[in-house]
Amino acid sequence: MKKYIILLRGINVSGKNKLPMADLRELLNDLRFQNVQTYIQSGNIILTSELSKSITRKRIKNGILAKFGYDVPVIIRTVFEFEKAIINNPFKESTEKKKMFFTFLNRVPKDVNIEINTSVSDAYKIVNDVVYLFCETGYGNTKLSNNLFEKKLKVIATTRNYNTTLKMLALATT
Numbered sequence: 001m002k003k004y005i006i007l008l009r010g011i012n013v014s015g016k017n018k019l020p021m022a023d024l025r026e027l028l029n030d031l032r033f034q035n036v037q038t039y040i041q042s043g044n045i046i047l048t049s050e051l052s053k054s055i056t057r058k059r060i061k062n063g064i065l066a067k068f069g070y071d072v073p074v075i076i077r078t079v080f081e082f083e084k085a086i087i088n089n090p091f092k093e094s095t096e097k098k099k100m101f102f103t104f105l106n107r108v109p110k111d112v113n114i115e116i117n118t119s120v121s122d123a124y125k126i127v128n129d130v131v132y133l134f135c136e137t138g139y140g141n142t143k144l145s146n147n148l149f150e151k152k153l154k155v156i157a158t159t160r161n162y163n164t165t166l167k168m169l170a171l172a173t174t
Contacts, residue, residue, distance in 0.1 A: 001034065001048045001049065001050055002048065002049055002050070002051075002053075002078065003035075003046065003047070003048050003078070003079050003172055004045075004046070004047055004048070004049060004053065004056060004076050004077065004078060004079075005044075005045070005046055005076070005077045005078075005079065005082045005168050005169070005172050006043075006044075006045040006046070006047065006056075006057075006060060006074060006075070006076045006077075007043060007044060007045075007074075007075045007076075007077075007104055007158045007160065008042075008043025008044075008045070008064075008072050008073070008074055008075075008158070009043070009072060009073040009074075009075070009146065009156065009157070009158035010043075010072060010073070010158075011041075011042055011043035011070075011072060012041045012042055012043070017070045017072065019043070019064070019068055019070065020041075021038040021041060023068075024038060024043075024045070024064075025037075025038055027063050027064065027067050027068075028045065028047060028060070028063075030063075031059055031060070031063050033047040033048065033049050033056075034047065034048045034049070035047055035048045037171060039164070039167060039168060039171060040164065042164075043072070043158075044160070044164065044168055045060075046168065046171050046172045053076050053077075053078070056076060057074045057075075057076045060074050060076075061073075061074045073106070073156045073158065075104045075105070075106050075156065075158055077104070079169070079172045079173060082165075082168065082169050082172065083169055083173075085102060085104070085130045085165075086102075086165060086166065086169060088127045088128075088130065088132075089102070089132050090125045090127070090132055091123070091125075091132055091134045094134065096134075097162045097163065098138075098161070098162070098163075099134055099135050099136060099138070100132070100133065100134055100161070100162040101132075101133040101134075101135060101139050101159050101160065101161050101162065102130055102131075102132060102133070102159065102160050102161075102162070102165045103130065103131035103132075103133060103144075103146065103149055103157050103158070103159040104129065104130055104157065104158055104159070104160070105129040105130065105131065105149070105153065105155040105156065105157050106129070106155055106156040106157075107129055107155055108128050108129045109126065109129075109153035109154065109155050110154070111153070112126045112153070114152040114153065116143070116144065116148065116152065117143070121135075121136030121137060122134065122135050122136060122137075122142050122143070122144055124144050126153075129155075131144075131149055131153075131157070133159070139159065139161070145159075146158060146159055
């Protein structure tokens, strides 16, 4: 059995793609995943599976589409990969944790040399399949969005704040 941390993009955001977590857990149990947990209402899942990451991702994506009618991007990591993402955070020494965000990508981008016009106060660094963000005025005010990274890097992206990212790892390792 492998333990996975799964991040859904675009669930319960601004009244779109409403998906109660109880219904999502029920679906995942019906799909024969074990130890299913969700965290907050934005599509954060921890579960165990005998299947590979790729097959688990496809099964979740297809299950959500079949049951709820939402074509939702699904990003999946092992606990080790998630832990490594946290360890590699180039902004981890900052005391301003509320300004740190992790944009998880569905794969390592082919070209990370991209041009982005950011405000002087925002910073980002791409390390493997994660974009680390430091947004001085908050994520809601930055130009460093999922859509921007998806377009520039030709990937699928979803972002979580520092606290949610740490909480997901804590839940997965207890």
